[in-house]
Amino acid sequence: MNYFQRKKIKDILADNIDSYKDVIVMGWVRTKRVSKNIAFIEINDGSCLNNLQIVILNPSEFPLDDINRGASIKVTGYIDKVEGREQDLEMKAEKIDIIGEAPEDFILQKKRHSFEFLREIAHLRARTNTFGVVNRFRSKMSYAVHDYFYNKDFKYIHTPIITSGDAEGAGEIFKVTTLDFEKLAKAENGEIDYSQDFFGKETGLTVSGQLEAELMASALGDVYTFGPTFRAEKSNTSRHASEFWMIEPEMAFCNLDEMMVLIEDFIKKLFTFALNEAAEEMDFFNKQIDKGRREIIANIIEADFAKITYTEAIDILEKSGVDFEYPVSWGIDLQSEHERFLTEKFFKKPIMVKDYPKDIKAFYMRQNDDNKTVAAVDCLVPGVGEIIGGSQREERYEKLKSRMQELKMDLDEYQWFLEIRKYGTVPHSGFGLGFERLLMYLSGMQNIRDIIPFPRTPGTAKF
């Protein structure tokens, strides 16, 4: 099959090959133009956005009639440098083998297809320019995340997907079970015996790896998770999916203000990686998806993130004179319109808002001395508002326990979580970044369904 001999188009176009002769290329046909004395085929192999132009000087000797758009072919030939053309490399074909044919009416025609249409054929959409770029971008940015943390000596932790507690009451949970539904449906007394279930109790899909990451940070220092999380919410919006990947770092010996420095560094390093190491993809997004996206990202890298408290934020909003849809007063949860006013209109750059009212935040956040607020922080960026949320965690056993009791939580379910506060507890902080949100922000892509290869949303789980 010549897997090791064939050249990837990416390398050919970057002039990164050792010989211009006896070159083998394999890929899928994007266009074909045939005239009497010459023919052109553009071929793409998924290695990069650009196609390689194949030139056929004696068309009658090649099986061109059987080569439709979408077909896979193997081309043997030599590379020619053509001066003064946009794409200055092309390949002269000496031999073309058809690997797999495609029908003339292959569904991906040259015209532009709508994203909605392409969602219905998720098995083929990665063969389009946009979704090729999106998938390569997703892959590169995944690597960027691992590379950032590896070089900072954070330990990557695989937290469990099947869990027995709802970490933070973050939303509805998918149940995981091996109970026999038919038996259940035929049971006469209406009772469910979870001791018969696979794990001997009720289990569900994780909504966050944070609590387990806290356990590990209390032994290893700096850790992070990067894995799938789930929400069984019937929100059919362009920003919600039922299954998505979260990045959740957790740092021992780190307080809120220190974490805010880390968050700023993290965002800037990831954004810099995107501009430099995923330049092809960012250029595409900048041209085809959202003009000016590159500049927005570059500006964030240059900016000094503003840092204010929630109380200061409320003060700014109240004095703004803006007629918000949701009225502003101390104690409200900031809405997107408020966040965007702060970051876009008032500060005109990313900001971090800290010390939120405890009643609108999760039980595990560290209680501030004012008894009203907790050490939470949200990072807001122009265009969307919140992109990262985090907090210093309550490391004091008694404080955490009494807060949990106040909220009528089942302490037994959180035994381990409480216990690490009894044995050499340490101040620690962590944050969460939705990977798809990050990709949407960098790319300007508007629908989360277009950022995930095979998205899961209410009513949709094809394949």
Add this chain to the structure above:
Amino acid sequence: MNYFQRKKIKDILADNIDSYKDVIVMGWVRTKRVSKNIAFIEINDGSCLNNLQIVILNPSEFPLDDINRGASIKVTGYIDKVEGREQDLEMKAEKIDIIGEAPEDFILQKKRHSFEFLREIAHLRARTNTFGVVNRFRSKMSYAVHDYFYNKDFKYIHTPIITSGDAEGAGEIFKVTTLDFEKLAKAENGEIDYSQDFFGKETGLTVSGQLEAELMASALGDVYTFGPTFRAEKSNTSRHASEFWMIEPEMAFCNLDEMMVLIEDFIKKLFTFALNEAAEEMDFFNKQIDKGRREIIANIIEADFAKITYTEAIDILEKSGVDFEYPVSWGIDLQSEHERFLTEKFFKKPIMVKDYPKDIKAFYMRQNDDNKTVAAVDCLVPGVGEIIGGSQREERYEKLKSRMQELKMDLDEYQWFLEIRKYGTVPHSGFGLGFERLLMYLSGMQNIRDIIPFPRTPGTAKF
């Protein structure tokens, strides 16, 4: 909190710090020895296996009575180089702050605890030498996987966790649902209406990302997955977990023999990474877990993997004169005893066995011309037998369809999978490597429960 100022013990011991004065270290106390004029504390911060020795020259001025094993402390002082000692760096304490106390009877005492006991306190076991090492090793080897593929220009694909088909009939599947069990249990007619479920149909947890990876390889070329997979099998063995991470590369334009070259390279590169980049962990395993482990791994890196067919393997086994528990004849699935005989006794090195009888292999494997075998390969290593399984996939639409019909599979469920065979189909191959199996092999750890931070096994899903 001095998160950015503190030095990690790893860097101090590697003499990788910029100043020996005003050093801040934070971590957990491992041992304390106090005499009248001098005291010693060994502290570990999770950054490496070794503790840092803290020397206290005027013990009466320090709060040593309140510092028990397990407590977290912050030490300020200076680093002293001590010549002629095994660990030649120590820290003279000028100030010690207790961050979090631990009771005198802290559960992790200096004595050696059994792995069985430590499994019951998974929230604390990462504070022991062995599990600190295991977790750092897991993190490093995860990075090794991503690094290998990134540098080979493979695209990392996040395949869905919630799926609607049982990819390969690989085993029992966990159901994922939001159906109301109580309602179900009270239903009178015993009927289950999946249209009311979250995705409008039956869904379960993925057993493999392979089929989706095939779809993506048919657009992007070289791809891989690295994510959690699930088996709802009630096997309570030391090698089975209900939730584990799989690495599944899938290569377009690659046939079986070519993939075998890639598999050998992959194993050797990962093993080399372990010896070089995770030397501390490998040294620990070699000393504490399985003497000679390093040599076994080094030998595999040096070996030329033998390559034989299944038919040749059967021939060797039949002629061996060995009295196997499971009798040998053409058509049987190779058992561990057979695999180990081949790799340990006969070849005395890793081997790859290819072209297995089609009836013992999955439907998607490419049918060989003999009509009896398929292009499957297993890679066997001394000590365990199979460590990697893979195959060239059936890329011919008609052949695949008729095989699926033969096996009475629901073609509708596999519409996308079949369809890519119609539009520019390409020969492609892929393999799967269980990440925990890899870690167990490299480390010599014997139980999969000790390789996963919070393992899920039948009856066990704590936290």
